[in-house]
Amino acid sequence: MFGLGWPEIVALVVIALLVFGPEKLPQAASQAGKTLRNLRRMANNARDDLRSGLGPEFADFDPADLNPKNFVRKHLIADLEDDLNGTSKATATAEPAADHHAMSGGGELGYGEIPPYDSDAT
Incomplete structure (x- = not known):
C-alpha cells in the first residue's frame, strides 16, 4: 500500500x-x-x-496508457519482445530479402560481412 x-x-x-x-x-x-x-x-x-x-x-482506450512509463512499455518493450520471439512485422518483411539473397547464390552472410549493395534501394 x-x-x-x-x-x-x-x-x-x-x-x-x-x-x-x-x-x-x-x-x-x-x-x-x-x-x-x-x-x-x-x-x-x-x-x-x-x-x-x-x-x-x-x-479499449485506457487513460493509464498515456502515462509515459506505460506508453514506453506497451509500444517499445512489447515490440522488442516480439522481435526476440520472432513475431515482428519487421522480420516478416525482411525474410523475402534474405530468400532473394539465398536464391542469387550469395548464401547466408557470415559475422562481419557487408551485404551486397542494392542500387534500386537508394
Whole structure:
C-alpha cells in the first residue's frame, strides 16, 4: 500500500493521534474515507465520460496508457519482445530479402560481412 511498511503506518497513526486527539480521530478518518470515495467516483465518472465521448473506436482506450512509463512499455518493450520471439512485422518483411539473397547464390552472410549493395534501394 503506497510503499509503506508497518513502522511507517504506526508512525502516521501516532502523529494523527497527536494532531487530532483520540476524540476527533474517528471523525477525521471518516471524513478522509468519504473524500477518498468521492475522488475515486469522480475519476471513474470522468473516465467513463471520456470513453463515451470518444466513441466506439476507442472502446479499449485506457487513460493509464498515456502515462509515459506505460506508453514506453506497451509500444517499445512489447515490440522488442516480439522481435526476440520472432513475431515482428519487421522480420516478416525482411525474410523475402534474405530468400532473394539465398536464391542469387550469395548464401547466408557470415559475422562481419557487408551485404551486397542494392542500387534500386537508394
